[in-house]
Amino acid sequence: MRYIMLIYSQGTPEDRSPEERQRTMEAHWSLIHEATRRGVLQGCEPLGPTTTATTVRMQNGKVVMTDGPFAETKEQLAGYYIIDCKDLDEALEWAAKIPTCCQGREGCIEVRPLPGLPAREEATVGAGAQTHNG
Numbered sequence: 512m513r514y515i516m517l518i519y520s521q522g523t524p525e526d527r528s529p530e531e532r533q534r535t536m537e538a539h540w541s542l543i544h545e546a547t548r549r550g551v552l553q554g555c556e557p558l559g560p561t562t563t564a565t566t567v568r569m570q571n572g573k574v575v576m577t578d579g580p581f582a583e584t585k586e587q588l589a590g591y592y593i594i595d596c597k598d599l600d601e602a603l604e605w606a607a608k609i610p611t612c613c614q615g616r617e618g619c620i621e622v623r624p625l626p627g628l629p630a631r632e633e634a635t636v637g638a639g640a641q642t643h644n645g
Contacts, residue, residue: 512602517591521587555592561588
């Protein structure tokens with residue numbers, strides 16, 4: 512099962528000292544190397560700052576776009592890892608290795624399974640059944 516590990520941090524990389532940024536990047540590279548060596552890393556990337564984000568939502572049948580993330584919070588989504596694990600326990604072990612510090616404050620990792628999309632035929636049949644019965 513693949514799991515996505517969403518990294519939430521406080522502040523931005525620019526808020527940290529060059530030494531702290533270097534330590535954090537070295538910790539990420541170490542984890543990336545280990546996960547690659549073990550054949551479980553599916554992908555990982557940092558995200559751009561929240562100042563570059565746009566939130567798109569539907570309100571009363573119309574598309575509404577707003578600058579920034581959708582919620583006011585001190586922590587922001589900073590990046591992700593996708594790791595192929597045998598079970599949730601293994602996913603949690605990997606999540607515990609991901610550095611989340613920013614300005615000396617700790618962040619958190621949200622772990623969610625990625626069940627994948629259903630096959631196209633299943634999705635079409637399921638959508639049709641819902642429309643017909645709904």
